[in-house]
Amino acid sequence: MAFDSARTSEASDRRPEQAIGHANGGALVPGLKNGATPPPTYLTHRLRLNPNSDHRPDNYEGLDLEFSPLIFSSLERYLPPNLLHQARDVKLNYMSEILLRYYPENERIRLQKHREYRQKIISNYQRLHLELYNNMHPTNFFVPSFLKAINENTEQAFRNIMSEPSPGIFTFEMLQPRFCEMLLAEVENFEKWVHETKFRIMRPSTMNKYGAALDDFGMRKMLEKLMEDFIRPISKVFFPEVGGSILDSHHGFVLEYGIDRDVDMGFHVDDSEVSLNVCVGKQFSGGELFFRGVRCDEHVNTETKPEEVFDYSHVPGSAVLHRGRHRHGARATTAGNRMNLLLWCRSSVFRESRKYQKDFSSWCAECKREKKERQRQSVAAIDMKEITGHAEEGGANCSLS
Known part of the structure; x- marks a missing residue:
């Protein structure tokens, strides 16, 4: 330690x-x-x-x-x-x-090896834009409308800059072009260093062959501030049922798509409570996100209802914010290259409490449907019992007469 x-x-x-x-x-x-x-x-x-x-x-x-x-x-x-x-x-x-x-001991060993791996990168990689690693300068990073909403910190202020094209999916302008340019250049610098040194880096997930975990390259401090000061206030308003107000850890990374990169992303859910996805650039065609409803672990493979279908086309500098359990994927990037900044925000308290719950109807669409069906059947059973009772009472009266 x-x-x-x-x-x-x-x-x-x-x-x-x-x-x-x-x-x-x-x-x-x-x-x-x-x-x-x-x-x-x-x-x-x-x-x-x-x-x-x-x-x-x-x-x-x-x-x-x-x-x-x-x-x-x-x-x-x-x-x-x-x-x-x-x-x-x-x-x-x-x-x-x-x-x-x-x-567990094996988990402690894994964490120790990861710390050593991260330290090796930070000790040897020559950073290009120090501004990405040190104290965040909000006016250089974010568009004025986003900063204004964060400073006001009210639901109405957030809704003024956001669209909700499908329930639980929020889109808004977020990043300054200057920040996008710096991040693109920094990632290209990563890739060049990795290639020249033949250093084998861990990719953001098992689904990706390209991209980089930004925390491993020293951006943890910047990403923590992004989550705590800018994403958590929004999540507190729109995602309280999944721990949006108590987010306490993150996984920050970039993904690269293109003909010579990852082409698409399969249907999946994120290992997060709340996910931020911001397109950084460059010029590209295709690569639309497709969303198919929010599910808990038990219902993650259930069918999609028509009202849950939503497709989103990326715009550089614009963000999508959604629950991590919102099923989604990315279609093929058909031309050019696209890079996205992703921040998976997590809540340790919510994850612990989820172990002891069986009903997730406050956020899982399938749990909600099952709960409504149980309630409907319960009401129907009561109604049937009353009808049967009245019928029996009527029969008894007829026999007495």
Whole structure:
């Protein structure tokens, strides 16, 4: 686990083992020098049952973490009282060891190898446009109408710049031409470096032979800001039922289409709660997206209803925002080259809660249809029971007369 190199003055005045000792209550153990406490073990790591709602957590952004920074900020409120005011790296270490208990060893090994792979790229690749990697400059990235809506941060402001051509699919102008040009040039620079060094990179998904995971090339900070400050406010309004207000991690990448690239994309759902898809350029024909309705895992292969059919033609700089479980694909790019920026936004809390649910009628169209059918059958059964009861009552009256 890597820690932030800038420690607080409180932590720098003590030796690491002293800081850990204070974090665990300062209990003295015979045989240790100067009364120092032993390092915490898994058995001593505990969280409170109820969070300290008045505590203001540290900011864990910008650190090389195995989990989302938001997870640590949220979890910090559950720390024991004597840990709350310790140095950030002490709290980070304590929480990390708790979280890692629940990670299988093979998953920890996979993550470690991925971190090493990513570090190798970042250490050797010469960046072309530093603006894409450091602090985002919104006025250079986004069109004014999009920025205005984000600053107002109301449903009406978002709807003023958006179209909803099919339920749950939102389209709007988003990126400045300058940003598109920079990203295109940067990706071409990636590809050139990969070719010259014969470095084998991991593609964004198993469905793609071209494209690149932008986080692997050092753009994680920029993409986190894009999700947290610009996509999450919109998702909070339009996708609350799938965790749109609590998005806490992402997978950001570019896909390249053309005759000498990937040609199309098969029918699929995304590994996300909310997906952003923005066309960056260049000149191309074809490549339309086709959407076929939102489904949960159980119903992902059910038939498409006529009202769920929607096709969308890409426009450079314009975005499509939709639920990750909205089934879709891309038709063949018949001429030229097309590149798209995609940001899969995820919510760890929603994913955990989904494990214990069976009814997804708030967002799965097939679950909703099944629920309505059950309700219809229930009403019909009640009506039939009442009709039968009246008929029996009428027969009894006739026999009495």
